[in-house]
Amino acid sequence: MIATKSFYPILAGACLRALACCVDAQPPASITDAFTLEHGKYQVVVDTTQAPELTDWARTELRPVIEKWYPQIVALLPGTSFEAPRRLTVIFQNDPGGPPAYTMRDRISCNIDWFKHNLRGEARGAVVHEIVHVVQHYGEPRPGGEPVPGWVVEGIADYIRWFLYEPQSHGTDIPKPAASRVHFDDSYRTTANFLDWICTTRDREFVARLNAICREGRYQESVWKTLTGKTAPELGAEWRTCNEPRGDASGVAGGFPHHQFHRMTVVSTA
Numbered sequence: 273m274i275a276t277k278s279f280y281p282i283l284a285g286a287c288l289r290a291l292a293c294c295v296d297a298q299p300p301a302s303i304t305d306a307f308t309l310e311h312g313k314y315q316v317v318v319d320t321t322q323a324p325e326l327t328d329w330a331r332t333e334l335r336p337v338i339e340k341w342y343p344q345i346v347a348l349l350p351g352t353s354f355e356a357p358r359r360l361t362v363i364f365q366n367d368p369g370g371p372p373a374y375t376m377r378d379r380i381s382c383n384i385d386w387f388k389h390n391l392r393g394e395a396r397g398a399v400v401h402e403i404v405h406v407v408q409h410y411g412e413p414r415p416g417g418e419p420v421p422g423w424v425v426e427g428i429a430d431y432i433r434w435f436l437y438e439p440q441s442h443g444t445d446i447p448k449p450a451a452s453r454v455h456f457d458d459s460y461r462t463t464a465n466f467l468d469w470i471c472t473t474r475d476r477e478f479v480a481r482l483n484a485i486c487r488e489g490r491y492q493e494s495v496w497k498t499l500t501g502k503t504a505p506e507l508g509a510e511w512r513t514c515n516e517p518r519g520d521a522s523g524v525a526g527g528f529p530h531h532q533f534h535r536m537t538v539v540s541t542a
């Protein structure tokens with residue numbers, strides 16, 4: 273089970289490693305694919321300079337995903353007066369032992385070794401997850417707000433990846449034996465499953481509303497009750513109770529409509 277890790281917003285160690293690159297080596301010839309989206313509104317650069325063997329894949333397999341999903345994710349996560357970053361850089365870098373990918377502001381770094389071994393599996397979805405982080409664009413909390421918990425940040429990214437981009441993958445299915453042990457704040461796929469349950473049972477626009485509040489620096493633990501009438505732990509207990517009896521013969525708990533695309537629309541975030 274591979275989780276796409278993301279160091280959000282900044283991992284100091286990654287910065288230090290970047291500074292430690294060898295200054296004596298002859299730099300390789302630059303290999304970049306630059307293109308625009310939405311009639312020039314967004315500029316994208318995909319840099320495979322350090323991984324020329326991934327260039328064809330990036331142009332034929334990854335670029336169409338970015339072209340379709342960057343604007344789509346921007347539309348899925350609206351906000352009052354919010355403008356998504358106009359530039360997006362996806363760069364493939366050597367990072368032995370590092371995470372598959374991570375995001376710093378509008379720059380997505382992809383681990384060459386991990387991607388080479390996952391081109392037919394999770395590679396494209398991992399970039400979609402990171403694109404969500406670019407669009408989330410969370411800043412510091414306003415006075416009275418709280419830092420957005422990491423499990424919320426990652427849960428929203430995995431919700432969009434697994435339920436909207438690749439629902440056919442069933443990437444958040446919970447094995448039946450684990451149904452009684454999962455927690456809503458386990459982050460990544462598990463929180464994505466929890467968020468989908470809220471969208472399915474209460475409010476299809478819940479993720480968009482939650483994201484807007486996070487981006488505006490207004491996240492508080494009480495936001496769950498404000499939006500749904502119940503606290504996060506109360507919702508989590510109900511979600512888990514629903515999971516257990518819905519486990520089916522396939523051994524997968526939670527009969528959520530994973531195949532179903534949620535028709536999220538732009539909502540007022542005022």
Ligand SMILES: [Zn+2]
Nearest residue numbers: 277278426429
């Ligand atoms: Zn992430």
